[in-house]
Amino acid sequence: VTISVIVVAAGSGERLGSPRPKAFVDLAGQTLLEHSLQAVRGLSPLPQVVVVAPEAWVEPARELARGILGGDAGLSVVAGGTSRTESVRRGLGAVSTNSEIVLIHDAARALTPTEVFSRVTGAVTSGAKGVIPTLDVVDTMVPRNRETGVTSAAIDRDGLAITQTPQGFDAVTLRAAFSVFEGDATDDAEVLRASGVDVISVEGDRDTLKVTYPHDLEV
Ligand code: C5P
Secondary structure: OOEEEEEEOOOOOHHHOOOOOHHHOEEOOEEHHHHHHHHHHOOOOOOEEEEEEOHHHHHHHHHHHHHHHOOOOOEEEEEOOOOHHHHHHHHHHOOOOOOOEEEEEEOOOOOOOHHHHHHHHHHHHOOOOEEEEEEEOOOOEOOEOOOOOOEOOOEOHHHOEEEOOOEEEEHHHHHHHHHHOOOOOOOOHHHHHHOOOOOEEEEOOOOOOOOOOHHHHOO
Protein backbone atom coordinates (compact mmCIF):
# COMPACT_ATOMS: atom_id res chain seq x y z
CA VAL A 1 0.00 0.00 0.00
CA THR A 2 1.36 3.42 -0.92
CA ILE A 3 0.93 6.05 1.77
CA SER A 4 1.27 9.84 1.77
CA VAL A 5 1.32 12.03 4.86
CA ILE A 6 0.32 15.68 4.63
CA VAL A 7 1.59 17.77 7.55
CA VAL A 8 -0.33 21.03 7.72
CA ALA A 9 1.91 23.72 9.16
CA ALA A 10 0.58 26.90 7.53
CA GLY A 11 -1.33 28.35 10.48
CA SER A 12 -0.29 31.65 12.03
CA GLY A 13 -0.64 30.50 15.61
CA GLU A 14 -2.18 33.76 16.79
CA ARG A 15 -3.36 32.23 20.05
CA LEU A 16 0.23 31.26 20.77
CA GLY A 17 1.27 34.92 20.66
CA SER A 18 4.56 34.15 18.89
CA PRO A 19 6.10 36.27 16.10
CA ARG A 20 6.80 33.02 14.19
CA PRO A 21 4.16 30.79 12.63
CA LYS A 22 3.21 28.09 15.12
CA ALA A 23 4.93 25.17 13.37
CA PHE A 24 8.26 27.04 13.55
CA VAL A 25 8.12 27.69 17.27
CA ASP A 26 10.63 25.84 19.41
CA LEU A 27 9.67 23.08 21.83
CA ALA A 28 12.54 21.48 23.77
CA GLY A 29 15.16 22.29 21.12
CA GLN A 30 13.23 21.54 17.94
CA THR A 31 10.43 23.22 16.02
CA LEU A 32 6.93 21.75 16.21
CA LEU A 33 7.29 20.82 12.53
CA GLU A 34 10.49 18.85 13.18
CA HIS A 35 8.88 17.01 16.10
CA SER A 36 5.92 16.07 13.90
CA LEU A 37 8.19 14.81 11.12
CA GLN A 38 10.16 12.75 13.60
CA ALA A 39 7.04 10.70 14.28
CA VAL A 40 6.47 10.28 10.53
CA ARG A 41 10.07 9.14 10.09
CA GLY A 42 9.36 6.27 12.46
CA LEU A 43 7.03 4.70 9.88
CA SER A 44 8.35 1.91 7.72
CA PRO A 45 8.41 2.09 4.81
CA LEU A 46 8.78 5.87 4.82
CA PRO A 47 5.67 7.43 3.24
CA GLN A 48 5.63 10.28 0.75
CA VAL A 49 5.63 13.48 2.85
CA VAL A 50 3.91 16.73 1.88
CA VAL A 51 4.54 19.70 4.17
CA VAL A 52 2.18 22.68 3.83
CA ALA A 53 3.92 25.83 5.09
CA PRO A 54 3.14 29.55 5.12
CA GLU A 55 4.19 31.09 1.80
CA ALA A 56 7.24 32.86 3.26
CA TRP A 57 8.32 29.70 5.10
CA VAL A 58 8.39 27.17 2.26
CA GLU A 59 12.21 27.14 1.99
CA PRO A 60 12.89 27.02 5.74
CA ALA A 61 10.32 24.22 5.99
CA ARG A 62 12.10 22.30 3.22
CA GLU A 63 15.43 22.62 5.04
CA LEU A 64 13.96 21.45 8.35
CA ALA A 65 12.14 18.57 6.69
CA ARG A 66 15.29 17.43 4.85
CA GLY A 67 17.14 17.51 8.15
CA ILE A 68 14.69 15.07 9.71
CA LEU A 69 13.74 12.87 6.75
CA GLY A 70 17.12 12.89 5.02
CA GLY A 71 17.57 13.79 1.36
CA ASP A 72 14.66 14.72 -0.81
CA ALA A 73 13.15 11.27 -1.23
CA GLY A 74 9.41 11.70 -1.54
CA LEU A 75 9.31 15.18 0.02
CA SER A 76 7.16 18.05 -1.29
CA VAL A 77 6.74 21.42 0.38
CA VAL A 78 3.89 23.65 -0.79
CA ALA A 79 2.46 26.99 0.32
CA GLY A 80 -0.74 26.90 2.37
CA GLY A 81 -3.87 29.03 2.20
CA THR A 82 -5.86 31.28 4.50
CA SER A 83 -7.87 28.46 6.08
CA ARG A 84 -6.88 24.99 7.23
CA THR A 85 -9.20 23.47 4.63
CA GLU A 86 -7.52 25.47 1.85
CA SER A 87 -4.09 24.41 3.13
CA VAL A 88 -5.13 20.74 3.04
CA ARG A 89 -6.53 21.22 -0.47
CA ARG A 90 -3.16 22.53 -1.63
CA GLY A 91 -1.33 19.69 0.11
CA LEU A 92 -3.63 17.19 -1.57
CA GLY A 93 -2.59 18.68 -4.91
CA ALA A 94 0.98 17.55 -4.21
CA VAL A 95 0.05 14.02 -3.13
CA SER A 96 1.33 11.37 -5.52
CA THR A 97 -1.47 10.11 -7.77
CA ASN A 98 -0.59 6.50 -6.98
CA SER A 99 -0.98 6.89 -3.20
CA GLU A 100 -3.78 4.70 -1.87
CA ILE A 101 -3.89 6.09 1.69
CA VAL A 102 -3.53 9.72 2.77
CA LEU A 103 -2.88 10.73 6.38
CA ILE A 104 -3.37 14.37 7.37
CA HIS A 105 -1.61 15.60 10.49
CA ASP A 106 -1.54 18.97 12.30
CA ALA A 107 2.03 20.15 12.91
CA ALA A 108 0.62 21.62 16.13
CA ARG A 109 0.24 18.04 17.43
CA ALA A 110 4.00 17.83 17.58
CA LEU A 111 4.44 14.95 20.02
CA THR A 112 1.97 12.44 18.61
CA PRO A 113 3.75 9.08 18.69
CA THR A 114 4.38 6.99 15.55
CA GLU A 115 2.04 4.34 16.96
CA VAL A 116 -0.98 6.55 16.40
CA PHE A 117 0.04 6.95 12.74
CA SER A 118 0.32 3.16 12.51
CA ARG A 119 -3.04 2.56 14.21
CA VAL A 120 -4.82 4.93 11.85
CA THR A 121 -3.08 3.46 8.79
CA GLY A 122 -3.99 -0.05 9.93
CA ALA A 123 -7.68 0.78 10.14
CA VAL A 124 -7.69 2.30 6.65
CA THR A 125 -5.79 -0.70 5.29
CA SER A 126 -8.48 -2.91 6.84
CA GLY A 127 -11.11 -1.15 4.75
CA ALA A 128 -12.28 1.99 6.56
CA LYS A 129 -12.66 5.00 4.25
CA GLY A 130 -12.00 7.52 7.01
CA VAL A 131 -10.32 7.05 10.42
CA ILE A 132 -9.68 9.46 13.28
CA PRO A 133 -7.88 9.03 16.60
CA THR A 134 -10.19 9.94 19.50
CA LEU A 135 -10.19 10.15 23.29
CA ASP A 136 -12.99 9.74 25.79
CA VAL A 137 -14.19 12.99 27.31
CA VAL A 138 -13.29 13.02 31.01
CA ASP A 139 -14.51 16.53 31.84
CA THR A 140 -18.09 17.72 32.04
CA MET A 141 -19.00 19.63 28.88
CA VAL A 142 -21.50 22.49 28.89
CA PRO A 143 -22.76 24.93 26.27
CA ARG A 144 -21.54 28.46 27.10
CA ASN A 145 -22.61 31.79 25.73
CA ARG A 146 -19.40 33.62 24.88
CA GLU A 147 -20.94 37.06 25.39
CA THR A 148 -22.77 36.56 28.67
CA GLY A 149 -20.68 33.72 30.09
CA VAL A 150 -23.89 31.93 31.04
CA THR A 151 -23.68 28.13 30.89
CA SER A 152 -26.44 25.60 30.27
CA ALA A 153 -27.14 21.97 31.10
CA ALA A 154 -24.26 19.54 30.56
CA ILE A 155 -24.05 17.50 27.37
CA ASP A 156 -23.98 13.72 27.88
CA ARG A 157 -20.25 13.06 27.61
CA ASP A 158 -20.72 9.33 26.98
CA GLY A 159 -21.84 10.28 23.50
CA LEU A 160 -18.86 12.57 22.85
CA ALA A 161 -15.21 12.08 21.91
CA ILE A 162 -12.22 14.39 21.52
CA THR A 163 -10.70 14.17 18.04
CA GLN A 164 -7.01 14.26 17.19
CA THR A 165 -4.76 13.81 14.17
CA PRO A 166 -3.36 12.12 12.08
CA GLN A 167 -6.65 11.44 10.33
CA GLY A 168 -6.41 8.74 7.68
CA PHE A 169 -8.35 8.27 4.47
CA ASP A 170 -8.78 6.14 1.43
CA ALA A 171 -7.18 8.45 -1.16
CA VAL A 172 -9.91 8.14 -3.80
CA THR A 173 -12.68 8.84 -1.23
CA LEU A 174 -10.78 11.82 0.19
CA ARG A 175 -10.20 13.43 -3.21
CA ALA A 176 -13.85 12.95 -4.13
CA ALA A 177 -15.02 14.50 -0.83
CA PHE A 178 -12.74 17.53 -1.23
CA SER A 179 -13.81 18.06 -4.84
CA VAL A 180 -17.41 18.73 -3.80
CA PHE A 181 -16.81 20.37 -0.40
CA GLU A 182 -17.32 24.11 -0.03
CA GLY A 183 -16.41 26.24 2.95
CA ASP A 184 -14.24 25.48 5.95
CA ALA A 185 -13.99 22.58 8.33
CA THR A 186 -11.82 22.35 11.45
CA ASP A 187 -10.72 18.85 10.45
CA ASP A 188 -10.79 16.55 7.43
CA ALA A 189 -13.15 13.92 8.79
CA GLU A 190 -15.81 16.63 8.59
CA VAL A 191 -15.21 16.94 4.84
CA LEU A 192 -15.77 13.19 4.43
CA ARG A 193 -18.93 13.24 6.56
CA ALA A 194 -20.28 16.08 4.42
CA SER A 195 -20.20 13.72 1.45
CA GLY A 196 -22.02 11.02 3.43
CA VAL A 197 -19.05 8.78 4.24
CA ASP A 198 -18.73 7.19 7.71
CA VAL A 199 -15.63 8.02 9.69
CA ILE A 200 -14.59 5.52 12.34
CA SER A 201 -12.45 6.06 15.44
CA VAL A 202 -9.36 4.39 16.85
CA GLU A 203 -7.71 5.15 20.18
CA GLY A 204 -5.79 8.44 20.23
CA ASP A 205 -2.98 9.49 22.54
CA ARG A 206 -3.81 10.84 25.99
CA ASP A 207 -0.33 12.31 26.58
CA THR A 208 -0.07 14.56 23.56
CA LEU A 209 -2.50 17.36 22.99
CA LYS A 210 -2.44 20.21 20.49
CA VAL A 211 -0.06 23.14 21.07
CA THR A 212 -2.40 26.14 21.07
CA TYR A 213 -1.57 28.47 23.96
CA PRO A 214 1.83 29.66 25.33
CA HIS A 215 1.40 27.41 28.39
CA ASP A 216 1.36 24.33 26.10
CA LEU A 217 5.02 24.96 25.28
CA GLU A 218 6.13 24.77 28.91
CA VAL A 219 7.57 21.30 29.34
O1 C5P B 1 -5.51 26.81 13.97
P1 C5P B 1 -5.46 25.40 14.36
O2 C5P B 1 -4.67 25.16 15.61
O3 C5P B 1 -6.77 24.67 14.35
O4 C5P B 1 -4.60 24.71 13.20
C1 C5P B 1 -4.46 23.31 13.11
C2 C5P B 1 -3.36 22.99 12.11
O5 C5P B 1 -3.71 23.47 10.82
C3 C5P B 1 -2.02 23.63 12.49
O6 C5P B 1 -0.99 22.64 12.38
C4 C5P B 1 -1.86 24.76 11.49
O7 C5P B 1 -0.52 25.01 11.15
C5 C5P B 1 -2.65 24.26 10.28
N1 C5P B 1 -3.21 25.37 9.47
C6 C5P B 1 -2.80 25.52 8.16
N2 C5P B 1 -3.29 26.57 7.40
C7 C5P B 1 -4.15 27.47 7.93
C8 C5P B 1 -4.58 27.33 9.27
C9 C5P B 1 -4.09 26.26 10.03
O8 C5P B 1 -2.01 24.71 7.66
N3 C5P B 1 -4.54 28.49 7.18
